[in-house]
Amino acid sequence: MVDVAxxxxxxxxxxxVRKRNGLHKALKRKSxxxxxxxxxxxxxxxxxxxxxxxxxLHLATLNKSMTKFVGLxxxxxxxxxxxxxxxxxxxxxxxxxAVIFKALIGFIVAHFVHNVPANKQRRWRGMLLVPWxxxxxxxxxxxxxxxxxxxxxFNYTLSFFGIGPIPWTGDANWARFSVILVNVWxxxxxxxxxxxxxxxxxxxxxxxxxxxxxxxxxQRIWYVTLPMMRNIIAITTLFSLIVTFANFDIVRILTAGGxxxxxxxxxxxxxxxxxxxxxxxxxxxxxxFMVPILAVAAIFILRDISKRxxxx
Amino acid sequence: MSxxxxxRREFVAAxxxxxxxxxxxxxxxxxxxxxxxxxxxxxxxxxxxxxxxxELVNEWAEKEKVEVTIDYIPSQGNKNILTIAAEAQAKSGHxxxxxxxxxxxxxxxxxxxxxxxxxxxxxxxxxxxxxxxxLGQANGKWLGVPASVGSQIKGPCSRxxxxxxxxxxxxxxxYPAGSPPKADNWTFDTFLKAAEACHKAGVxxxxxxxxxxxxxxxxxxxxxxxxxxLVDAKGNLTVKTDAVRQSLEFYKxxxxxxxxxxxSWDDASNNKWLVSGRGALIMNPPxxxxxxxxxxxxxxxxxxxxxxxxxxxxxxxxxxxxxxxxWSFSKNKEAAKSLLVRLSKPASIEKMVVAxxxxxxxxxxxxxxxxxxxxxxxxxxxxxxxxxPHNHQTLSxxxxxxxxKVAQQIYFQATLTKMCLRYFQGESMEKTLAWAxxxxxxxxxx
Numbered sequence: 001m002v003d004v005a006x007x008x009x010x011x012x013x014x015x016x017v018r019k020r021n022g023l024h025k026a027l028k029r030k031s032x033x034x035x036x037x038x039x040x041x042x043x044x045x046x047x048x049x050x051x052x053x054x055x056x057l058h059l060a061t062l063n064k065s066m067t068k069f070v071g072l073x074x075x076x077x078x079x080x081x082x083x084x085x086x087x088x089x090x091x092x093x094x095x096x097x098a099v100i101f102k103a104l105i106g107f108i109v110a111h112f113v114h115n116v117p118a119n120k121q122r123r124w125r126g127m128l129l130v131p132w133x134x135x136x137x138x139x140x141x142x143x144x145x146x147x148x149x150x151x152x153x154f155n156y157t158l159s160f161f162g163i164g165p166i167p168w169t170g171d172a173n174w175a176r177f178s179v180i181l182v183n184v185w186x187x188x189x190x191x192x193x194x195x196x197x198x199x200x201x202x203x204x205x206x207x208x209x210x211x212x213x214x215x216x217x218x219q220r221i222w223y224v225t226l227p228m229m230r231n232i233i234a235i236t237t238l239f240s241l242i243v244t245f246a247n248f249d250i251v252r253i254l255t256a257g258g259x260x261x262x263x264x265x266x267x268x269x270x271x272x273x274x275x276x277x278x279x280x281x282x283x284x285x286x287x288x289f290m291v292p293i294l295a296v297a298a299i300f301i302l303r304d305i306s307k308r309x310x311x312x
Numbered sequence: 313m314s315x316x317x318x319x320r321r322e323f324v325a326a327x328x329x330x331x332x333x334x335x336x337x338x339x340x341x342x343x344x345x346x347x348x349x350x351x352x353x354x355x356x357x358x359x360x361x362x363x364x365x366x367e368l369v370n371e372w373a374e375k376e377k378v379e380v381t382i383d384y385i386p387s388q389g390n391k392n393i394l395t396i397a398a399e400a401q402a403k404s405g406h407x408x409x410x411x412x413x414x415x416x417x418x419x420x421x422x423x424x425x426x427x428x429x430x431x432x433x434x435x436x437x438x439x440x441x442x443x444x445x446x447l448g449q450a451n452g453k454w455l456g457v458p459a460s461v462g463s464q465i466k467g468p469c470s471r472x473x474x475x476x477x478x479x480x481x482x483x484x485x486x487y488p489a490g491s492p493p494k495a496d497n498w499t500f501d502t503f504l505k506a507a508e509a510c511h512k513a514g515v516x517x518x519x520x521x522x523x524x525x526x527x528x529x530x531x532x533x534x535x536x537x538x539x540x541x542l543v544d545a546k547g548n549l550t551v552k553t554d555a556v557r558q559s560l561e562f563y564k565x566x567x568x569x570x571x572x573x574x575x576s577w578d579d580a581s582n583n584k585w586l587v588s589g590r591g592a593l594i595m596n597p598p599x600x601x602x603x604x605x606x607x608x609x610x611x612x613x614x615x616x617x618x619x620x621x622x623x624x625x626x627x628x629x630x631x632x633x634x635x636x637x638x639w640s641f642s643k644n645k646e647a648a649k650s651l652l653v654r655l656s657k658p659a660s661i662e663k664m665v666v667a668x669x670x671x672x673x674x675x676x677x678x679x680x681x682x683x684x685x686x687x688x689x690x691x692x693x694x695x696x697x698x699x700x701p702h703n704h705q706t707l708s709x710x711x712x713x714x715x716x717k718v719a720q721q722i723y724f725q726a727t728l729t730k731m732c733l734r735y736f737q738g739e740s741m742e743k744t745l746a747w748a749x750x751x752x753x754x755x756x757x758x
Contacts, residue, residue, distance in 0.1 A: 064717075064758055065421070081754055149573035149581060150590070170576035258523045259575045260730055275390065275397055276724040278418035278717070282757075 059284040066281060074285035083261055083269075084286070091265040091290070093176065094251075095244040098183040099237060102244075105184065106191020106236075113192065114199045125193065132189035140253040143182045147254065172262035175255050179263050182250050187243075191236055198232040199225070231305050238301040242294050266290050346378045347644045349651065352406040354392060354462045354634060355384035356668060357599065364667035365461060365655075372654045378647050387412065399639065407642035408651065412462070413447055413709065414723065416455035416635045417716035424638040425453040429649050433457065433656045438677030441707045443631045447716065456635030457652045458675035460661045463633040464597035465673060465698060465707065466529045468621075471515070472614045472691070474592035478513040479506035487618035489693020490686060492702040495619055500537065503621035504565055510592040511569035518585030518594040519570055520577030521733050523726035527577060529630035530595040531728040532710020535559045537623025542722055542752050543714035551749040555625070557741060562623075563732040575733050587611060595630075598671055598688075598695055605690075613690045617698045619705050629700065631707035633675055670695045721755035 026032045063070045078084045113124050131139065146153045147168035158164040168178045206224045215223065226233075248267035251257065257264035257272060264272070266287055274283015351369065356362050362384050373380040383406065385392045393415065399405030400419050416423060434440065440448075444458050475481045481502070487493045507517045520527040535541070540555035550556075567574070571585070583600040585591040589611050594600060597617075604612035620629040636655065638648045654660060661674045662682055670684045680699040688695045700707060710728060711719035722728070727748055735744045 077754075077757060082750065149576045150571065150585065151588075165573075167573055167576065170573045175576070255576070256523060256578070258726075260733060272724060275393060277721045278397075278414070279721070279757075280397065280401075 056284040056288060059281050060288050062281045064279050064281060070281075074282050075289070078282070078285055078289070083264075086261055087264045087266060087269045087286070088289070090176070090263065091245060092293075094180060094183070094247070094263075094265050095241055098180050098187065098244050099240050101180070101184045102187040102191050102240060103233070103237060105188040106195050109188065109192045110195035110199055113196055125196070128192055129189045131186050132193075136186050137249045137253060139186065140182060140250050143178075143185075144254055147178055169255050170259060172259055175259060175263045179251050179254050182254060183244060183247060186250070187240060190240065194232055194236045195229065198229040202228045234301050234305050238298055241297055245290050245294055346376050346647055348379045348381070349373075349408070349644050349647045350381045350383070350406045351408045351651075352383050352385050352392075352395065352410060354410045354412070354459075355386035356461060358602070358668045358671055361461070361664070361668045361672075364664045368655060368660050368663065369651065372651055376647065376650060378644070378651075380651075403639075403641045405639065405641075407644055407648045408636055408638055410459055410461065411456060411635050411637050413632050413634075414716060414720040416448055416637050417450060418720060419637070420450045420453075420455055422640050423455045424640050424642065424645050424648075425455070426457055426638065426649065426652065427452075427454045429653050429656075430454040430457060433653065434676070437656065437658060437661070437674070437679055440675045440677075441631065443707050443709050443712065444633050444675040446712055447633060447709065448635055450716075456637030457656055459634040459636045459655075460672045460674040460679075461634060461664050461668070463673045463675060464631070464671065465700060466526060466533075466595050466597055466630040466632070467617060467619055467698070467705075468593050469586060469596050469598065469601055469615055469617045470593045471586075471591070471611070472616050474510065474513070474515050474614070475506065478515065478592065479509040481506055483616045483618055484691075487616065487697045489696040493619055493697060493704050495622075495704070498619065499622045500534075500562060500624075504562075504569075506593075507566055507569040513592075515590065515592045516569060516571050518577075518582045518591035519566070519574065520581055521567065521570070521574045521729050521736075522577040522581070523729060524578045525632070526579045526582055526596060527729050528710050528723055528726050529632065531563070531732060532712075532723075533620055533628045533630045533708060534562065534623065535710070535728055536628040536706075536708050536712075537620070537625055538562065539623075539625035541713065542711065542727065542748060543718050543756070545713035545715070547715050547718065547756065549749055549752055551752060552745050556745065556748075558624070560732060560735045560741065560744065564736050567732065567736045586615070598669075598698060601694065602669060602671065609690075616691070616694055619697055619700070622705075627705040628708045629705040631673075631709060633673075670698065673699050718752070718755050722752065725751065725755070727751050 059066070060074055061069055061071055063073070109128060113121060113128065116124050145151075149167070149170055152165065152168060154168065155165040158166065167174050169175045202225060206228070207220060210220050210224050245265075246267055247265060248271065251263055251265055251268045252271070255263040257268045261269075266289060270283040270286040272283075273286060274280045277283075353362070353365055356365075366382060369380055369382060372378075385395055387393075392410075392412065395405070396409060396411060396415050396419065399409065400422055403422070411419070440458055448455055448458060470481075470483045472483055475483050486495045486498055510516055519530055521531075535556070538555045538559040540553065540559040541550050542556070544550045571591075574581075582594040582596055583603060586594045586596070586600045587604045587608050589608065601612055601615040601617065604615060620627055636652050638645055638652075642648055655664075658679060661676075661679055662684075665672050665674065665682055666684045670688045674680070680701045682699075685695045685699055685701070686693060697704075709719075709723075711722035713719075714722060731744050731748050734747065735741060739747075
């Protein structure tokens with residue numbers, strides 16, 4: 001009996017030692033340490049992103065007074081509304097055209113900065129990043145004053161050349177142009193800095209080899225620079241597409257969706273319907289409609305990146 | 313040490329005695345014996361106006377031994393309505409929330425009825441106007457106590473000199489300080505002629521046609537003056553009516569005399585229009601005048617706030633009330649009610665109105681003739697007619713009398729101004745009406 005009890009204690013002690021060793025080993029493992037270090041961020045994302053995402057899914061299945069489950073009823077309702085399809089169209093126009101121009105301007109400016117002598121580059125990089133580091137709500141207020149219907153600084157300047165006044169935010173097409181312009185102004189520096197980093201990582205030997213082969217400027221860009229930057233371009237485009245699709249502040253401050261709803265995008269219309277119109281389930285449904293569009297874009301872009309990664 | 317065993321009979325008797333003693337004993341109040349109360353007030357744009365509310369609350373709190381916390385939440389950036397939405401979802405937050413126009417109705421199920429305190433308040437202060445009843449009551453249940461703070465009429469504020477010079481209208485004679493209005497001729501025809509004359513003179517009326525509150529409110533009053541409703545009180549669609557057609561025709565004529573950029577105006581545009589001296593009339597509470605008093609005193613001296621022009625179905629002016637509502641999840645409803653009664657005393661209301669420089673409007677019949685409106689200036693008496701002291705116009709809100717939850721959608725989707733703009737920009741009348749009907753059908757979802 002005593003022996004057995006003694007044996008049991010020994011087994012338990014061995015187990016405890018093994019456990020301690022296991023914990024010690026686990027803590028020594030790099031992946032465990034990495035996990036523990038990222039745990040605060042994971043928790044933060046879970047609380048601030050995952051929970052609201054699932055909550056909005058839940059909200060989107062309720063009726064207006066949030067007392068009844070209606071399944072996909074809100075989406076069914078939205079699909080019958082002309083304004084909703086106008087918002088879908090505008091969100092696509094806004095996001096796609098803004099991302100194209102941001103990428104194009106970012107690419108061109110990155111080349112200019114890349115060619116600036118190294119000792120002056122830091123100054124240029126700093127200056128060109130200014131639009132991106134100012135909080136967009138603040139910089140858009142400055143744009144609002146520039147576009148002000150009655151006191152526009154742009155119109156004042158243009159009047160010296162006999163042009164205008166241009167209804168920057170009063171006419172549907174001009175208003176679309178204005179919100180896209182501000183978004184491009186704000187987002188192009190991000191593309192610039194990403195492309196600049198990518199440009200710096202392109203081995204100089206490739207350009208030298210291309211030069212020996214007699215490649216001209218365009219051929220160097222097309223056959224060397226662009227293939228080497230493809231992954232960065234794809235990831236930056238995807239990231240920017242997501243952020244631009246979900247934009248709120250620029251449109252809200254500049255036009256609030258007007259005139260005649262012609263600048264509404266998903267987020268601003270969701271706010272109008274959900275918060276101002278007190279129809280939170282419908283507002284949640286509008287904002288959730290972005291998810292499938294962005295998911296499709298993400299799948300295509302990320303699949304392309306991983307394919308190239310495997311090839312490499 | 314001997315221990316006596318307590319019989320069941322003795323235990324019951326002892327419990328009953330101690331309960332009776334607790335109930336009948338004198339109630340000694342500690343510093344905050346009546347608990348805590350948290351309040352969310354609208355953050356007033358007039359400097360110093362919040363101070364009056366704070367003082368009144370603190371006086372009450374000291375007397376009632378309640379620990380109060382006050383948050384002043386601004387409406388800029390919709391911070392107040394975002395907080396309302398968040399508290400309604402969380403079912404937790406302040407005890408009292410000062411809600412604007414439509415929000416008591418949209419949160420009706422989550423608000424404590426205040427009928428018990430509204431009855432004595434109305435008895436003391438006089439009846440409330442129809443818009444307050446429309447927005448503040450659901451199925452006979454009062455959803456909040458009308459707050460004077462922030463409540464406003466958005467009537468015309470005219471330039472005395474420009475109206476006299478270009479339109480031949482003496483607004484001071486039409487709306488004399490201290491006397492009832494002599495405004496029988498102040499009709500939509502006169503208004504349109506004046507708009508044309510001022511437009512020709514290069515000082516057009518500044519009436520916006522954007523999607524924000526000021527724009528929608530003016531359109532609402534004009535539609536109501538024609539008897540036009542998009543949805544009636546019973547929830548029937550009434551878009552395709554002659555009254556709506558007449559309203560659109562009127563707006564089309566009026567728009568020709570307004571600045572070309574009015575479709576993109578927001579709530580600040582009309583204020584800037586008046587203060588910069590570029591226009592002869594705007595539709596606004598006296599905030600634009602107050603800013604002019606500070607920044608452009610020569611313009612403020614020429615401003616006169618008065619009544620709306622009359623249409624074929626009457627004279628309507630936009631009125632936007634605030635309400636102090638108590639959440640049903642409040643933990644100190646009795647204290648909240650006691651405070652609201654205190655804030656609704658005539659002396660309290662007058663104190664708050666004075667602190668706002670006459671901007672705030674009480675909803676009650678007996679409180680439209682306070683001294684502050686007679687004395688504010690320059691020019692003296694400029695605010696005399698602002699609170700509608702002679703009941704000269706019907707106070708209303710755009711999209712009423714549609715059921716409030718439908719009207720709120722019409723209001724915030726700016727259906728009225730969008731209709732006017734579509735028709736003005738060349739869309740056919742029937743197409744505009746069909747579009748509006750489709751929109752309103754969508755707003756009726758439950």
